[in-house]
Amino acid sequence: HEAIVRNAIADGVDVPIRLEAEKAGIVELQYMLRDERLRQYTFDALPPRGDKYTRASPVAARANNNRLSVLSRSWTKAFLDELAQFPNGAFSDQVDALSGAYAMLSKTPNTLQISDNIFFD
Numbered sequence: 852h853e854a855i856v857r858n859a860i861a862d863g864v865d866v867p868i869r870l871e872a873e874k875a876g877i878v879e880l881q882y883m884l885r886d887e888r889l890r891q892y893t894f895d896a897l898p899p900r901g902d903k904y905t906r907a908s909p910v911a912a913r914a915n916n917n918r919l920s921v922l923s924r925s926w927t928k929a930f931l932d933e934l935a936q937f938p939n940g941a942f943s944d945q946v947d948a949l950s951g952a953y954a955m956l957s958k959t960p961n962t963l964q965i966s967d968n969i970f971f972d
Contacts, residue, residue, distance in 0.1 A: 852882050856889065864891045869955050871947065872896035897955065899947075904938050907946050910953040 859868050868883065870876040880896050883889050899906060913919045914934075921927055930945050937946045 852879060852886075855879065855883065856886065859889060859892055864893075867893040867895055869895045869897060869951075871951050872898045897951075899951065903943055903947060903950075906954065907937065907950040909957070910950050913953075 855868065859866070868889070870880050872880075876896060880894060883892075883894065910919065921930065933940055933942050933945045934949070937943055
């Protein structure tokens with residue numbers, strides 16, 4: 852919860868907070884709606900469509916065409932390891948987050964555009 856709050860504050864009130872409307876996302880949304888620090892923010896809880904593999908395919912295709920960049924940070928190795936092990940790895944939370952963020956960003960009309968490289972910090 853605190854990581855989402857920190858990122859929301861850093862992004863500003865003009866950037867909506869978007870979560871997956873499934874299990875943990877709904878619980879997290881309920882916490883955030885009660886958090887005084889987030890009163891001015893817009894929230895969206897969007898249901899995932901299709902299975903995890905299908906949802907990850909568009910961003911995987913972009914990455915496979917060398918059109919996705921990831922900044923080098925303390926979490927980068929673990930992130931890339933999880934992506935490389937998908938769909939057979941033990942974890943897929945970061946894959947879900949990446950595919951969900953990519954889907955949301957690529958469908959946001961007139962506000963955000965996907966450039967040739969996306970940088971995640």
